[in-house]
Amino acid sequence: MSLDTVEHAAETPDAPQPWSELGLKQDEYERIRAILGRRPTGAELAMYSVMWSEHCSYKSSKVHLRQFGEKAPANDALLVGIGENAGVVDAGQGYAVTFKVESHNHPSYIEPYQGAATGIGGIVRDILAMGARPVAVMDPLRFGAADHPDTKRVLPGVVSGIGGYGNCLGLPNIGGEVVFDSCYQGNPLVNALCVGVMKHEDIHLAKASGAGNKVILYGARTGGDGIGGVSVLASETFDAATPAGASANRPAVQVGDPFQEKLLIECTLEVFREDLVTGIQDLGGAGLSCATSELASAGSGGMRVELDTVPLRDATLSPEEILMSESQERMCAIVEPDKVARFLEICEKWDVIATVIGEVTDGERLEIFWHGERIVDVPPRTVAHEGPVYERPYARPEWQDALQADDANKLARPSTSQELREQVLKLVASPNQASKSWITSQYDRFVQGNTVLAQPEDSGMVRIDEETNLGVAVATDGNGRYAKLDPYAGAQLALAESYRNVAATGARPLAISNCLNFGSPEDPAVMWQFAEATRGLADGCLALGTPVTGGNVSLYNQTGDTAIHPTPVVAVLGVIDDVNRRTPMAFAEEGQLLYLLGDTKEELGGSAWSQVVHDHLGGLPPAVDLDREKLLGEILISGSRDGMIDAAHDLSDGGLIQAVVESCLRGGNGARIVVPDGLDPFVFLFSESAGRAVVAVPRSEELRFTDMCGARGLPATRIGVVDGESIDVQGQFSLPLAEVRGAHEATIPALFG
Structure with a gap:
């Protein structure tokens, strides 16, 4: 089959394209054609499909999430808010702390070990991309009935994946939750949180500025794992099967390598110390499609990428598959030309593959080439930030009154x-109230020697300065049963419990991150739950003075017509001046x-x-x-x-x-x-x-x-x-x-x- 170039797309406007198989609606496909003034190439279609998915674009949730900005409380501690890889708060003494919670729900049902492991890997890279050293992880988990046969399949794999990846990275797992409820049967919730620490001056943002600056892809080679992951695994119910574009013999779920990630962390931190990057982005959901479009759209110009220079694990990958691949342990950096040699030198020292794949241009387009042929020519903001915005219909369900x-x-x-x-x-012997030490003992809670509180304490706590004993505490909470009865109050109860857990250990709550887990947004009852929970959380954060710094929305958590309980998980981060005074x-x-x-x-x-x-x-x-x-x-x-x-x-x-x-x-x-x-x-x-x-x-x-x-x-x-x-x-x-x-x-x- 001949290469689908930009020129070829302009000459063949009526060529059939698999937009529906890639998760796009017809009106979305027509909008892409209107933006480009032609049909998209196969590579462009791949990029838009993953970047306009629910996971990346928040197209069904954006209209409600805006409240977190509109109702944000004044807070002098907030250094970086919503919109970056993770939020950042001032912890005092010149330290900044970054934290975020995200979901890896659907992949963890399909392949529990790798789904959970790569959930940890992805959230750690989000924190790393902010310029911080990751110092701890947490894992709020929800499974089906404890005695169900499938829970016996999913839980041990998830726990092993979290422990295996986090332990190999040398990151203490200091907290989280394990909840059982039949509503999560077939839809476990595997949420992952990471905390990182840096000095104020070390904060880095995801932007590509400065014409002539080089785009460097570094870390693991790109393989065929996770292709189309965010467009289907995180955007459809489990009536859907294999992601479009994913070969039957390639894993739909990403495959993680924690030892490669450990090298990537140390390499990146050394690059930061020598001030070698002007912008950086991790490659997580949507892979290169996300990294290139987000870096270019947040910068001051355009970008040109030579896709055939990307190091591959599988030489048979097509350009579309390379753009959609979610292979793990990869980062993308923007580096000034005179610093490239030193950047590559440091990568070689850490045995990290690094390749110049493009450069920042003074134009306004993201252009991607394959062996000299132009296969992508798009305005990057339309890919990364200007996806569809839906005001989904929502209505209080008829059964709510009877339930209450x-x-x-x-x-x-x-x-x-x-x-x-x-x-x-x-x-006290019931699965939800029973001791979880069988699970938590599989995690290293004290590696690095700075953990001062870990599960089953009310919040996890780590020392971030060994001289002054400055520390941070983090707790996660969320009760789907409460939220099913009243989503507005349920979200506020999750916030209040997490806030209370941090205060109970002696730390002062500062800010929150959230992971909003719900069913299908196409169901008006589910959208009502989401709208109410979001409103409750925004109002609650305003009342408590704890701004939302970022987070994640996970929709389509349902099997057939059966949705999970609405489950807003709230992470609260607090600061304590002296961890020796912890409670x-x-x-x-x-x-x-x-x-x-x-x-x-x-x-x-x-x-x-x-x-x-x-x-x-x-x-x-x-x-x-x-x-x-x-x-x-x-x-x-x-x-x-x-x-x-x-x-x-x-x-x-x-x-x-x-x-x-x-x-x-x-x-x-x-x-x-x-x-x-x-x-x-x-x-x-x-x-x-x-x-x-x-x-x-x-x-x-x-x-x-x-x-x-x-x-x-x-x-x-x-x-x-x-x-x-x-x-x-x-x-x-x-x-x-x-x-x-x-x-x-x-x-x-x-x-x-």
Whole structure:
């Protein structure tokens, strides 16, 4: 078949093209023809198809995501906001911290190990591209029912992929979540987060400026893996099969090599130290199509690329396949001509392949050539930033009222103390509330020696300056059950819990990243969920003063007509001046006084109790009070800084009893708990009211602590003391720690070990 050049495309306007197979709608294809004034070449069609996919263009979500900018709170700490590879915040002392969370959901269902591994690899390169050294990763995960046969296929592969890739990079995995729910059957959510650290002056942006500057592709060779990945795997439901353009004997999911990525990281950081690049972009989703078009559109001119100079693993790849390939461990840099030799020298030192594939021009077009023939001639912004924008119809689903009317507060409750005890044990042994140490022990949490808190603590925390002990804390949260009941409140509850988790460790929350996981945007009910969740998150961030720095939208998470629960995952990053003042969750010393902070109400909608005991989802989620969340955060941070709190644990899934169990087991001590007067013991133990935490206060600090809470108007109720080898809820039941530990720790190994 002859090469489809720009000239040939102009001469053959009626030649048939596989636009539909590449995921484009007819009107989108017609718009491409209008932009170019002719039909696109095969290479141009490939580029537009991947760059106009949901994953890259956010065409169904853009109109709602704008709120994150329009409602952004004033925040002096924000250095780089939405629009770059990752957001950057000021951590103090001249340090900047960059972080981002993204999804690799569909690839991880098809090929769990490589899907999850390359999810870690991709997010690490996003952080690297900002100029930062990656220092930690996290992994919020959602799987189908824990006892489903396919969960036994997917989970071990995903966990091995995350651990295998992250451990080989030498990056500690400091936190995340593992949630089981049948709604994720066939659509696991594998979200990955990375944190990086740099000095303010080391921030780099993705832009190609300066006519004559060279475009250098460096890292791994380009292969046939992941071709068309973002156009289909991340943009269609699983009724779709192999991505268009992907040969049956080539993997649709990218194949990762963490050792190559480690070399790429060190090589890139050395290049940064010598100030050899004017712009840089990682190659992730959409590969070279993304890197070239985004660099050119963000710069001041055009770009010319000689595609046949790209180093290949597979010599049979067509130009279209090279442009669409999502082979991992690749970066693209813009380098001034007099610095090219040194750039290549450093790449050779690190055994990283580097090739000059083009240059920045003084024009306004992205031109790509294949053996001297022009196969792409496009305005780069139309590829990278001016894709379709859809105002998808959305409507509150008809079933929402009935769902909310099915009140969980009316479910049958335990009628005796013995039944209450049995339900506590059933809760703490349930897959979602059980210990995840079988999973997290497969991750290296302490490599590099700067991890000061890691799972199962409320937030992960790393030291970023070994002299001053400056540190950052990060937590991720998201409750799809809450969001199904009320997407607006559900998104705010995810934000509030993540904010609370960071504050509970003593760090001051600064900013957020998010990963918005939803079903098909072509379903008005799903789009309503998305619109409400986005609105809730934007309003919540404004109230808490935590700007959105970036993130990811993952749509089409459904099998057939069955969508996942709306699952906005929110990552909050905070800063702590001295990690030695961090607050752990463990009740570590007998005699510590236990205080419940906040108000407990009869709020069981979407609760762990309603799921575990009754397999029920209905009613309203807990009410959100963001002013209370902010006040609680201030108390937790002040108490940590001033030595008034020895331990803290936020109250969320499973309520007070789950938090007490986790803190007792973590510290190896029991507790005597007293139910406050006027409060139903069942509600006291199982309610999931928001804006609450349980803290352990040294006896010597009790008066100072209660005075602080009283002065600031935060309810603080003394509920017990750390003591003995049992959890005694006085007047109700006693649970020996050994029995609780056995129930809590046996579930996950029994399912997957």
